[in-house]
């Protein structure tokens with residue numbers, strides 16, 4: 153085996169796990185494609201000591217510190233295939249390299265699927281936002297939209313009403329809210345706009361208004377959206393990992409998947425998408441892998 157552990161994905165979860173494993177004297181390879189989900193966000197918030205920094209600055213500092221652990225090697229490449237071997241795993245990369253290791257950790261994140269609304273993708277992470285704990289403070293008390301329908305729309309409206317009372321729920325088509333939900337929303341002075349959202353007018357990703365079919369444009373500063381997603385990597389599925397109903401890789405409390413020797417951490421296992429949560433998952437996975445290897449060899 154070339155390495156004890158291969159970590160696929162070297163963003164926050166991957167680097168946190170690699171640091172934990174490097175500090176455990178483990179021989180580790182990190183293979184990272186370099187496409188974290190928050191790369192369009194100008195400022196990342198709510199990670200202690202790094203509040204307001206660029207996502208890249210946070211990751212670069214972590215990678216710089218990881219480089220001091222001599223048993224950890226990092227390469228920029230993309231894993232395109234992998235298979236189970238009698239004593240571990242083999243992976244193949246886009247650049248044509250093969251690597252083997254006893255354990256695999258997926259820190260591969262997820263890919264958000266953008267809605268077919270002109271201007272939305274350009275605003276993603278800037279004024280089209282996924283999470284109030286990351287970006288809600290910056291747009292508090294401002295005219296804000298929510299792009300969601302039904303139970304999800306109701307739950308997000310309830311949550312975001314903590315940050316602003318100038319709130320419009322865009323159901324982007326006929327509402328699927330229940331009568332009780334509509335009544336509750338109205339008592340909280342939250343507007344409901346049922347028309348199809350056609351486009352978002354913005355300047356460099358800063359939202360100005362939302363254009364609806366047959367309606368006046370709605371002036372807005374920000375819009376929350378819980379987007380559908382796919383796993384960034386197909387390999388966990390290929391290796392037989394189980395998934396939750398929501399589409400996350402199913403793991404136990406120590407980030408083990410159902411496939412012996414395969415672990416997962418970060419956004420690919422959790423709906424709570426925040427750098428701090430992801431780093432915690434990476435540290436937990438690293439410690440669990442190290443402990444499992446000690447148990448197997450002691």
Ligand SMILES: Cc1cc2nc3c(=O)[nH]c(=O)nc-3n(C[C@H](O)[C@H](O)[C@H](O)COP(=O)(O)OP(=O)(O)OC[C@H]3O[C@@H](n4cnc5c(N)ncnc54)[C@H](O)[C@@H]3O)c2cc1C
Nearest residue numbers: 161163165185186187188189197231261277418419426427
């Ligand atoms: C728009 C946006 C803004 C956000 N803002 C904030 C914020 O302000 N504060 C905050 O705390 N959180 C924020 N988050 C959440 C935070 O960015 C994520 O929780 C975090 O990036 C998840 O880290 P991760 O390591 O699991 O995945 P990612 O950071 O998405 O990284 C996954 C890495 O794996 C690599 N990869 C995937 N597949 C392969 C493969 N097959 N081979 C090699 N490499 C692979 C990718 O290239 C990528 O580098 C934001 C998220 C989004 C989407």
